[in-house]
Amino acid sequence: xxxxVESGGGVVQPGRSLRLSCAASGFTLSSYGMHWVRQxxxxxxxxxxxxxxxxxxxxxxxxxxxxxxxxxxxxxNTLYLQMNSLRAEDTAVYYCARDMRxxxxxxxxxxxxxxxxxxxxxx
Amino acid sequence: xxxxxQPASVSGSPGQSITLSCTGTSSDIGGYNQVSxxxxxxxxxxxxxxxxxxxxxxxxxxxxxxxKSGNTASLTISGLQTEDEADYYCGSYTSGNTLVFGGGTKLxxx
Numbered sequence: 338x339x340x341x342v343e344s345g346g347g348v349v350q351p352g353r354s355l356r357l358s359c360a361a362s363g364f365t366l367s368s369y370g371m372h373w374v375r376q377x378x379x380x381x382x383x384x385x386x387x388x389x390x391x392x393x394x395x396x397x398x399x400x401x402x403x404x405x406x407x408x409x410x411x412x413x414n415t416l417y418l419q420m421n422s423l424r425a426e427d428t429a430v431y432y433c434a435r436d437m438r439x440x441x442x443x444x445x446x447x448x449x450x451x452x453x454x455x456x457x458x459x460x
Numbered sequence: 461x462x463x464x465x466q467p468a469s470v471s472g473s474p475g476q477s478i479t480l481s482c483t484g485t486s487s488d489i490g491g492y493n494q495v496s497x498x499x500x501x502x503x504x505x506x507x508x509x510x511x512x513x514x515x516x517x518x519x520x521x522x523x524x525x526x527x528k529s530g531n532t533a534s535l536t537i538s539g540l541q542t543e544d545e546a547d548y549y550c551g552s553y554t555s556g557n558t559l560v561f562g563g564g565t566k567l568x569x570x
Contacts, residue, residue: 341505374561381463381563382498382506382549398558399461437511443559444494446551448517450505 339363339449341433346454349423357454359416359433366414367391370441373407373418375429376453383429386418389441396443401427423458430455461554464488464562471568477538482550482562483531490531494553497526497535500564501546510535537567545569 345357359371373385386407388395395407406419416433431454434447465483472478482489482497489495497510508517510526513533523538533550550562 372559381466382500382551382561383463384551384559384561387559396557399556432506434506437508437517443557444492444553446494446496446508446511447498447506448508448511450507452503452505 339435341435341449341451343431343433343451343454346431346456348457348459350460351424351458353423354419354421355423355456357418357420357431357433357456359418359451361414361416361435364435366409366416367411369439370436370445371407371409371416372434372436372447373416374432374434374447374450375427376432377426377429380429384443385431387436387441387443387445388416390439394441420456423456425458428456428458461488461556461558461560464550464552464560466548466550466562466565468563469566469568471570472537472540473570474540474542476540477536478540478567480535480537480548480550480565480567482533482535482552484533484552484560485531487555488531488552488560489528489533491555492553493528495526495528495533496551497524497533498549498551498561499546500549506549540569542569
């Protein structure tokens with residue numbers, strides 16, 4: 338059974354950094370592309386980033402490019418999102434999601450999701 | 461990249477059929493067949509219900525169907541059930557090599 342569990346959320350001041358983790362079970366993380374998607378309070382879903390199955394390439398939304406970095410633990414089954422220079426508008430529930438295909442591309446579809454972790458950026 | 465446009469809310473009665481719309485541009489929905497729909501019960505993990513315009517993942521009821529015409533994608537739910545009450549989001553690949561979602565439609569089953 339595929340399971341994704343996000344962690345690492347919390348309250349952080351503007352300009353600071355935070356790293357989110359996503360623990361995967363029931364499948365091999367290195368065989369699938371993986372995404373991060375966020376949802377601000379009262380708003381819709383916003384795609385954040387995707388990484389290929391082998392970590393060789395990643396893509397980002399313009400709103401986070403240059404500030405966020407997606408990565409994966411090659412030895413284990415964990416996905417990460419390093420978030421730097423955080424802003425109030427980054428406040429959201431962050432979901433990790435598995436790509437339907439190994440490639441890991443913005444063209445693909447997200448067939449399994451976690452339940453999310455809340456990040457609040459506030460002074 | 462602007463979010464796709466979805467009506468904020470739609471309602472229907474059990475047994476009815478309803479159609480949710482999702483409007484984009486030629487740079488997203490109109491230019492590609494990488495269109496998807498997700499069902500989200502608040503507090504739970506979102507679920508993929510339609511991919512590549514009209515395909516259903518394994519285990520998804522055939523009461524859900526998808527289509528596209530021009531810059532607008534549609535999700536039809538037939539034989540509406542109370543458990544269908546949820547938020548629905550459309551998604552599309554874009555010419556900017558990103559994925560964009562709609563603002564979501566809250567479906568109420570009266």
